[in-house]
Amino acid sequence: MQGVQDRNHLSNVTVSNKVTVITNGLLDIPMLQLLNPEGNETNTDLDCNIDQVLAKRILFSMHYTRLLDERMIAAQRQGRISFYLASRGEEAATVASTAALSNSDMIMSQYREQGALVYRGYTTEQFMNQMFSNELDPNKGRQMPIHYGDMALNFMTVSSPLGTQIPQASGYAYGQALANEPSITMCFFGEGAASEGDFHAGLNMAAVLDCPVIFFCRNNGYAISTPADEQFAGDGIASRGIGYGVRTIRVDGNDVLAIYAATKEARKIALEHQCPVLIEAMTYRLSAHSTSDDPSGYRSKDEEQKWALRDPITRFQAWMQHKGFFDQDELNQYIQQKRDEILAAVKVAEKMPVAGIDELVEDVYDSVPWHLEKQRDELKAHIKKYPAAYPKTSWRLK
Numbered sequence: 160m161q162g163v164q165d166r167n168h169l170s171n172v173t174v175s176n177k178v179t180v181i182t183n184g185l186l187d188i189p190m191l192q193l194l195n196p197e198g199n200e201t202n203t204d205l206d207c208n209i210d211q212v213l214a215k216r217i218l219f220s221m222h223y224t225r226l227l228d229e230r231m232i233a234a235q236r237q238g239r240i241s242f243y244l245a246s247r248g249e250e251a252a253t254v255a256s257t258a259a260l261s262n263s264d265m266i267m268s269q270y271r272e273q274g275a276l277v278y279r280g281y282t283t284e285q286f287m288n289q290m291f292s293n294e295l296d297p298n299k300g301r302q303m304p305i306h307y308g309d310m311a312l313n314f315m316t317v318s319s320p321l322g323t324q325i326p327q328a329s330g331y332a333y334g335q336a337l338a339n340e341p342s343i344t345m346c347f348f349g350e351g352a353a354s355e356g357d358f359h360a361g362l363n364m365a366a367v368l369d370c371p372v373i374f375f376c377r378n379n380g381y382a383i384s385t386p387a388d389e390q391f392a393g394d395g396i397a398s399r400g401i402g403y404g405v406r407t408i409r410v411d412g413n414d415v416l417a418i419y420a421a422t423k424e425a426r427k428i429a430l431e432h433q434c435p436v437l438i439e440a441m442t443y444r445l446s447a448h449s450t451s452d453d454p455s456g457y458r459s460k461d462e463e464q465k466w467a468l469r470d471p472i473t474r475f476q477a478w479m480q481h482k483g484f485f486d487q488d489e490l491n492q493y494i495q496q497k498r499d500e501i502l503a504a505v506k507v508a509e510k511m512p513v514a515g516i517d518e519l520v521e522d523v524y525d526s527v528p529w530h531l532e533k534q535r536d537e538l539k540a541h542i543k544k545y546p547a548a549y550p551k552t553s554w555r556l557k
């Protein structure tokens with residue numbers, strides 16, 4: 160699982176008189192875990208200083224993220240939005256890591272990191288405006304749902320071609336270093352994206368140019384339907400960090416305490432030493448890849464069940480209970496309030512006018528070039544001809 164497999168032909172070091180052959184097994188990369196699946200602390204030497212206020216914010220953000228996912232999958236099934244991509248099972252990886260950052264740190268994400276935005280305070284209305292492509296959508300309707308971004312929250316807009324954010328994050332962090340900013344860049348990506356050339360260019364560039372960036376890989380076991388052990392033969396993604404001379408941490412990606420501690424440490428190293436750090440969070444995508452995917456075609460219920468028992472939310476909640484930090488009534492109230500809030504926001508966002516047609520071709524060039532103007536005019540003529548096919552758009556034609 161997750162490509163950290165024990166391949167027989169790689170597990171031994173061969174030493175003859177003259178030739179030393181080094182293999183995967185020699186790396187023996189440890190995985191930081193502070194909480195076992197029952198929510199008991201397994202390593203009390205490491206105190207990650209999560210007090211009740213912080214614990215609640217992390218827990219509530221994870222619950223909200225899961226609730227949002229459930230409601231948006233339902234909205235997609237009802238035909239209200241075109242697409243959605245859930246993060247069930249990976250909430251700890253995105254929320255607890257963001258909790259360990261400073262708000263001034265730039266986040267560059269892949270697409271499954273809505274938990275980071277939730278933690279930073281992206282509102283339900285903001286989520287809905289983007290997903291319904293209405294006139295308040297900062298992307299002006301030019302993107303599919305889940306392409307969030309917010310300058311005020313230092314969250315770079317999602318771009319779904321895999322891996323693009325990785326060298327961009329190195330570059331952004333290089334700029335932070337040149338400007339002597341006391342901030343770093345956090346770059347999230349999946350283990351599948353780490354097969355892109357951009358991953359290798361980005362890591363090497365950050366290592367050579369001393370860029371204060373955390374490369375946070377969510378190794379969730381799959382790239383759509385391809386399991387990690389069919390993606391690569393090496394020891395996960397962590398081994399690649401070491402290859403590029405990047406300080407590296409492997410962490411249990413379903414363990415809030417471990418992720419928080421690992422990210423705090425990584426941030427400290429990145430800032431103090433002005434260098435990159437790679438974190439590989441070992442987790443599991445409990446949800447389908449997206450609303451266009453059906454995992455029953457490529458993985459077993461048994462496998463899903465095994466990982467469901469390691470659910471990051473129940474594990475952290477159990478820990479909070481042990482600490483006396485947890486109040487079930489308060490959580491129930493919060494969930495009910497957020498459920499109502501999401502339902503109300505869906506109704507408002509879907510009734511709002513969609514983004515304007517003229518804006519479709521703006522913002523890229525200083526002035527709109529003739530060939531885009533021509534295409535826009537053709538589009539308008541087409542919509543005018545078939546107004547019934549474009550009920551939300553036709554009345555907006557100028």
Ligand SMILES: Cc1ncc(C[n+]2csc(CCOP(=O)(O)OP(=O)(O)O)c2C)c(N)n1
Nearest residue numbers: 271319320321349350351352379381382383
């Ligand atoms: C350059 C590029 N190639 C292919 C795709 C199609 N694609 C979308 S998501 C995905 C899988 C990515 O897996 P991973 O990076 O592990 O992220 P996860 O979905 O597991 O969170 C693929 C192949 C794409 N978006 N961009």
Ligand SMILES: [Mg+2]
Nearest residue numbers: 349350381382
């Ligand atoms: Mg993946």
